[in-house]
Amino acid sequence: MNVDVEIWGLIGVFLMSGLKLFAAPFLSMQVGFSYSQTLVFTAVGGVTGVWFFYHLSHIIIAIYHRYYTNRLRPFLQTKAFFKDRFLLHSTKRIFSKGSRRIAIIRSKYGLLGIIVLTPIFLSIPIGTFLAITYYSKHQHLLAYLAASVVCWTFILTTIGQLIEIAGR
Numbered sequence: 001m002n003v004d005v006e007i008w009g010l011i012g013v014f015l016m017s018g019l020k021l022f023a024a025p026f027l028s029m030q031v032g033f034s035y036s037q038t039l040v041f042t043a044v045g046g047v048t049g050v051w052f053f054y055h056l057s058h059i060i061i062a063i064y065h066r067y068y069t070n071r072l073r074p075f076l077q078t079k080a081f082f083k084d085r086f087l088l089h090s091t092k093r094i095f096s097k098g099s100r101r102i103a104i105i106r107s108k109y110g111l112l113g114i115i116v117l118t119p120i121f122l123s124i125p126i127g128t129f130l131a132i133t134y135y136s137k138h139q140h141l142l143a144y145l146a147a148s149v150v151c152w153t154f155i156l157t158t159i160g161q162l163i164e165i166a167g168r
Contacts, residue, residue: 018045022121043154049124
């Protein structure tokens with residue numbers, strides 16, 4: 001295998017596992033990495049993605065609370081132009097299909113549901129943001145999310161390897 005192709009493949013697997021873990025092991029095997037390489041590259045990329053989006057979510061939420069809730073929203077509510085056009089005076093919550101699904105996951109399964117479903121169904125950025133939004137007071141949240149990524153990496157890589165062996 002060419003060194004440039006291997007490096008670009010490694011970067012692709014690393015980024016894919018940090019964003020959407022479900023596809024990363026299969027991509028890694030298509031690039032030509034072995035089972036153990038796939039386990040390591042996908043797990044490290046996924047845990048790095050969780051770590052990055054964990055800290056990015058804290059920053060985004062802090063900026064939102066600092067500027068929107070304290071400064072921007074009161075300013076917008078005093079201006080009739082914004083009140084009329086953006087319905088800032090309405091307190092009725094509007095649920096979309098996606099927000100309703102997230103509310104169901106949170107109410108039925110709680111923190112454990114978000115942790116388990118994040119790597120495989122929700123995607124790492126969205127699941128990490130939801131975990132921070134709803135359960136930021138939990139002391140070991142980052143460790144739980146990372147452990148979930150490692151477990152799902154093992155499961156998905158093993159499934160991919162079994163499919164590859166069966167296809168030979």
